[in-house]
Amino acid sequence: MATIVLGAQWGDEGKGKIVDILSESAQLCCRAQGGHNAGHTIVKNGITFDVHILPSGVLTDGCVNLIGTGCVIYVPGFFKEIETLEKHGINTHDRILLSDRCHVDLDLHTKVDGLREVELGKGLIGTTGKGIGPTYSTKATRSGIRIADVFHKESFDDKVRQLAHGFQKRWGDLLKYDPEEELKRFDEYRERLQPFVVDQVPLVESAVKGNVRMLVEGANALMLDIDNGTYPFVTSSNTGLGGVFTGLHLNPRKIKETIGIVKAYTTRVGSGPFPSEQLNEFGEKLQSVGKEFGVTTGRKRRCGWLDLVVVKFSHSINWYDSINLTKLDILDDFDEVKVATKYSHNGQALPSFPADLAVLDNVEVEYKTLPGWKSSTVGLTKYEQLPENARKYIEYIEEFIGVRVKYIGTGPGRESMIVR
Incomplete structure (x- = not known):
């Protein structure tokens, strides 16, 4: 049976800790999708670890970690994370596996990513600059390169050229x-x-049939989903529940629990709509107290009040069984807290988050x-133990x-986690 952990906002909700x-x-x-554009921070034994492409379970002894077919892999970054750990x-010996169907994120893709952002000018997406979009683009146009291709030097070299x-x-x-470099x-x-690469299909099939306890770690978040997020200010993969099934070949009838990760306020990195953003002292306080800097980019995160329109929309797509509310302590020193509950446009209430x-x-x-x-x-x-008003906020x-x-x-x- 599988437990699935998914971001319910614009990412940076704190998925790594619960994973x-x-x-x-x-x-x-x-991991089912995304690449090293994701960034999960975990504090273990007083040491802070930032992982980007490796699943967070790599910090747990005895847990095997699979980077699934729906992911894109920047190979130098993959090795660098292993070396740091x-x-x-x-x-990490015999505990990290890589699907042979993953697409390869080349330095070429990274350079093209930067050029595309420059070309967009003021309308830039605000990508992480890691080549993720161009890699998924070449995948979609059937000109991409998969991990399996790497082991056939002549044809691999021809494809890169x-x-x-x-x-x-x-x-x-x-x-x-x-390209020669x-x-x-x-x-x-x-x-x-070579030692990391596996055929994912029989591996996952065997795990499902053997009732192996599986944990799926979503990357990015629903509001960055290529289909359901604030397009075009999104990532290039399906970050919601659907991406888990296409990226990992799980049996949808073997899901134990789907957990939505919701930060107690809202943040976003990069460009794009953010209705509850606070460009004032409240936003600045959230950014400062919450230490809101992107794990992958180091950029300051935009901050605002918790947007329940966003979270409810996210639930309508991912069908959460439970929620992990993160960083509640960041709100400890506010006289009052606000939550967004409804959007209107030209005086008309909107039924959901608009496209x-x-x-x-x-x-x-x-x-x-x-x-x-x-x-x-x-x-x-x-x-x-929580203060009464903190409990009222949660309820x-x-x-x-x-x-x-x-x-x-x-x-x-x-x-530092309450489990109810």
Whole structure:
């Protein structure tokens, strides 16, 4: 049976922590989509680890970690993360597996990503610049390169050169890239990469039939989904529940629980609509107290009040069984807290989160104001220990969304978690 953990907002909700905790009872931890544009922070034994492409279960002894078919892999970054873990005494031997159907994110893709952002000018997407979009683009146009291709040097080299030639025709002298340099590096990677690569299909089928305890770690979040997010200000993969099934080949009838990760306020990195954003002292306080900097990019995150229109929309697509509310402690020192409960446009209430960016840019947001609790929740581990107003805040969220808040984060450490 599989437990699935998915971001319910625009990412950076704190998925890594709950995955790290749940991985203690998991035998197989999986990523289904995305690449090293994701960033999950985990604090373990006083040490902070940032993982980008590796599943967070890699920090748990005995848990095998699979990077699934729906992911794209930047090979140098893959090796760098493994080396960093091993320097800190984390044993990764025979615990990291890579689907042979993953697409390869080349340095070529990264350079094209940067050129596309420059070309967009003021309308830039605000990507992480990691080449994710161009890699998924070449996958969709059937000109991409898969991990399985890496082990056939002659044809692999031809594919990289052909891909580079196509981009050079498009970008001319603006593209500073020599395919021969990257091909030389892959001559070194090839032998090192081989032991990690597996055929995912029989592996997952065997795990499902053997009732292996599986944990699936979503990357990014629903509002960055290529189909359901704030398009075009999104990532290039399906970040919701659907992406789990296409990226991992799971049996949909073998799902134990789907957990939506919701930060106690809202943040976003990069460009795009953000109706509850606070460009004032409240937003600045959330950013400062919450230490809101992107794990992957280092950019300041945009901050605002919790948007329950977004979370309810996310639930309508991902069908959460429970919610993990993270970073509740960041709100400890606010006199009052607000939550967005309704959007209107031209005086008309909207039934859900709209697709039309022209509408989104001009929505009126209705807020519910709740009293703050003005006392520390840091490190609390029992629901009854929370201040009364903190409990009322949580219960208002539950009532509005219609999903139980089962897990509540009260600090960065893995021990700072309330389980109801």
